[in-house]
Amino acid sequence: MTGAILEMIDLLARLPGIGRRSATRLVFHLLDANPEYAQRLGAALCDFHNQIERCSECANMSDQNPCPICTDHHRDDKTVCVVENIPDLWAVDSGGTYRGKFHVLHGLLSPLDGIGPDDLNVDLLIDRIKRNHIGEVIVATRPSVEGEATAMLIRQSIGALPVKVTRIASGVPLGSELEYADARTLERALQDRKEM
Numbered sequence: 299m300t301g302a303i304l305e306m307i308d309l310l311a312r313l314p315g316i317g318r319r320s321a322t323r324l325v326f327h328l329l330d331a332n333p334e335y336a337q338r339l340g341a342a343l344c345d346f347h348n349q350i351e352r353c354s355e356c357a358n359m360s361d362q363n364p365c366p367i368c369t370d371h372h373r374d375d376k377t378v379c380v381v382e383n384i385p386d387l388w389a390v391d392s393g394g395t396y397r398g399k400f401h402v403l404h405g406l407l408s409p410l411d412g413i414g415p416d417d418l419n420v421d422l423l424i425d426r427i428k429r430n431h432i433g434e435v436i437v438a439t440r441p442s443v444e445g446e447a448t449a450m451l452i453r454q455s456i457g458a459l460p461v462k463v464t465r466i467a468s469g470v471p472l473g474s475e476l477e478y479a480d481a482r483t484l485e486r487a488l489q490d491r492k493e494m
């Protein structure tokens with residue numbers, strides 16, 4: 299095997315869920331496929347980081363700032379759903395019944411992993427609550443130790459600000475990631491949210 303093939307396998311095998319066997323299969327698929335496809339894939343990857351920005355309002359990632367969710371006037375802008383990451387945002391949003399705005403933390407409180415309160419976008423959330431007169435903040439972090447600690451951090455940071463703070467019901471199996479919760483479970487967890 300030549301160096302270029304091994305290099306491709308090494309690079310692809312670093313992706314989550316892709317072991318060396320899958321990476322090897324993908325690499326030979328790319329070699330067999332139309333070269334134009336590999337060129338388009340390469341070009342898209344080259345520009346990827348330059349094209350994607352973090353929304354200055356909600357920290358969502360997209361090729362627009364503010365992102366398409368923040369600029370969607372059909373959404374209820376008085377309700378903000380706080381999620382751990384963008385896959386969770388997509389999971390809640392694709393359920394179809396939640397039509398408010400979002401706030402992405404990009405992580406959960408986890409002192410053992412060196413993730414403290416300053417590493418999450420809580421200040422940005424507090425600023426939004428004050429600026430946009432938000433009526434309800436729904437904390438949709440997963441029901442793990444880190445998810446609960448993060449929910450408490452948000453509750454404490456909001457303090458006495460005049461906003462309702464709710465927590466999604468723990469219909470989502472313990473420690474599971476929201477991203478993988480089935481749509482109906484997620485809907486129920488949102489509907490049965492409780493005030494914190």
Ligand SMILES: [Zn+2]
Nearest residue numbers: 353356365368
């Ligand atoms: Zn946004």
